Amino acid sequence: MSDTTPQVPNVPETGVADLGLFGKPLFQDPGARALRRVGVVDVGSNSVRMVVFDGAARSPAYFYNEKIMCALGAGMADTGHLSPEGRVRALSAMRRFSKLAEGMGLTELTAVATAAVRDATDGRAFCEEVRAQTGIKIWVIDGEEEARLSAQGVLLGWPGAYGLVCDIGGSSLEMAEISGGRVGKRVTSNLGPLKLRDIKGGAKAREAHIKEVMTGLADKMGSQRDRLFLVGGSWRAIARIDMIRRNYPLHVLHEYRMTRKSVRDTIDFIRASDMEALRVEAGVSSARASLVPYACEVLARLVKTFSPKDIAISSYGIREGMLYEQMPQRLRDRDPLIEACRFAEDKDARSPGFGRMLYNFILPLYKSAPAPRKRLIKAACLLHDVSWRAHPDYRAEVCFDNATRANLGGLKHSERIFMGLALMNRYSNKRENVRFADLFAMVDDQTRIEAEILGKAMRFGAMLWMDKVAELGELRWYPKKKELHLRLSPEMMPLFGEVAEQRFSSLAASLEAQAVVTTTKR
Known part of the structure; x- marks a missing residue:
């Protein structure tokens, strides 16, 4: 068993409904989208926090997150009661959270209380007071x-x-x-x-x-x-x-x-x-x-x-x-990274669905890659175009920032750096970046080279962008002969212009390979 990489089903790598390496994106399913905005409140012994989750149901973003340090449990060893000051602050927080939820259009907040409320002699009275003032029912759990x-x-x-x-x-x-x-x-x-x-x-x-x-x-x-x-x-x-x-x-x-x-x-x-x-x-x-x-x-x-x-x-x-509790098992079994990246592509990319095509196009470069690495390649392809609105001079940096610091689950820190480097190279051929030098040092030279190759492959593949149902062409990689072949149909050849040719040559050079271009017959 991998130490952090989610286990994924063995399914075909191609399919008309994006069956891909990780199955059809469930966030498009009405049952999954019902979970898109979920509000929960945690009434703890030290803090009271409201979180509203939003985004891809399997890997949600934090639409809203607020914490009030109330210290409800302070002094309970001596008094047996909730802290009077903490109780006032917690009630105030619950009133605020109730109003916020109303303004966000949430039909209800799911609230749970833990040790302080369950142990205090006045814990039940506190819950009743909250319900009377806000309508929120607090579930006291053991x-x-x-x-x-x-x-x-x-x-x-x-x-x-x-x-x-x-x-x-x-x-x-x-x-x-x-x-x-x-x-x-x-x-x-x-x-x-x-x-x-x-x-x-x-x-x-x-x-x-x-x-x-x-x-x-x-x-x-x-x-x-x-x-x-x-x-x-x-x-x-x-x-x-x-x-x-x-x-x-x-x-x-x-x-x-x-x-x-x-x-x-x-x-x-x-x-x-x-x-x-x-x-x-x-x-x-x-x-x-x-x-x-x-x-x-x-x-x-x-x-x-x-x-x-x-x-x-x-x-x-x-x-x-508490959010996981509401998920059907078929959603729990999904990879949170891939689902989050798919959601980002669907929301922000210029051509949602192209990431799958790009992944399939460059996959011949990675036939022998282990499943964890293919997973990162798939995620990078899904994210390759989500930062297109950024200023061109800063787009590469924005991509790196997004991959390394975004709220993405199922990613080691070293994997964040790999994806960040790949997406940076998707938009820039320059490896030098003093701002991120200390982060680059978190991975070894070979990983940096592999990220650069992936970035250049995505950079070239994006040049063949057409309708997402069209074929991009075909890459063939012969590592022993050190040859990288590109086969294009006559319909695709007009897309292989001067800039595309330069990017293909750059990709071949990063592989220390000879670039070979052929045209298929009609």
């Missing part, structure tokens, strides 16, 4: 259901993923096992930073408590030495600081990777740093930063206890899991 939804959020971005999902909130920590695209064992605990902060006895008492609880969690979950997926704002704050410590150039949290050693080093770095200065540099809120030291204590014990092979940050969690 810890295992919270773990399941968080794990489903991970599966939204990593279909077919396997490993241990660990979601840290303000008042609790949940774990869920995922394997083969399914959620397995689930557990919940009280290892949230807000609750740890209230433990009497200082650091030693917290350490003993964390160790005892984590040992119990490990007994229930068993050996979990695959990938550890970290979900939650406190983990993301630590990952941002890890990026600072490493001087990591691509500030995209989703799919960011850490090792056990880097976790230890970053925790030491945090403890030795001026937290306020570090908070500002990392762009972390004061409320979140105040919880980071407690989250570090939990993460250190978590990594020591489970010894994962590697660690991945997931920006997808319970809110994305």
Whole structure:
């Protein structure tokens, strides 16, 4: 099983309905488009957040995303009640979210509450007050259901993923096992930073408590030495600081990777740093930063206890899991990257559908390429024309930015760079770009060369643009003889003008091959 690449069905590579490598685009199906705009609210122990998803149903864009740090769970260890100040702020947030949803035309918001509301003696009264003032019904879920939804959020971005999902909130920590695209064992605990902060006895008492609880969690979950997926704002704050410590150039949290050693080093770095200065540099809120030291204590014990092979940050969690819950299985099984790229092409390209033709045209160059690489090539072809509105002088840079920083699931950071380089070369033959030099260094020389070849292949193929049902011609690649053949029909020959010829020659040169052009008979 691939470590991040979604498993896709074995289907033909051609077909009249874009059966392609990954099947017909489901976002065009009425059942899928019913999911195009979905509003969810997560009433957590530390924050209350509304997210409205929009876009391709399998890989949605964030149409709206707002978070209010309410700290509903602050002080509950002593009082048993929701924080009075937090309750006022949360009610205000829910009133605002209700109005926003009304203005967006959403028929309803799906709202869930987690540890603080389910544990507080006044949690039910709070939910009733919210419903009376806004009409929004809050579903209070237990810890295992919270773990399941968080794990489903991970599966939204990593279909077919396997490993241990660990979601840290303000008042609790949940774990869920995922394997083969399914959620397995689930557990919940009280290892949230807000609750740890209230433990009497200082650091030693917290350490003993964390160790005892984590040992119990490990007994229930068993050996979990695959990938550890970290979900939650406190983990993301630590990952941002890890990026600072490493001087990591691509500030995209989703799919960011850490090792056990880097976790230890970053925790030491945090403890030795001026937290306020570090908070500002990392762009972390004061409320979140105040919880980071407690989250570090939990993460250190978590990594020591489970010894994962590697660690991945997931920006997808319970809110994305709520969206995943509404998807039919046939939609869940789709590749989020390909579906998102198809949606982008359908929305923004000058000739939607041409990306499939372009992919089939250049595919002879990649007959022996592994499936994960063909997947990236398909995605690049779908995106090759979505940035055409950008100013010509900056179009190549816009393409690179779009591929490397856009909200795309199912992409390693190195794969983002490969696609970015390919799309940059789609619009420019220049490899030099000082602005992105630090990002180019994230992949090796061979990958950069392969991206340049792909970019030039797309750049040439786009010159043969006709109606999307027409044939582009035929490429044949003979790597042993180092010959690149282009066969064109008499009807297509007028398109092979001076610029097209130059681009074909440039593609052949990048392959260190001889360019051969022939005309087919009528």
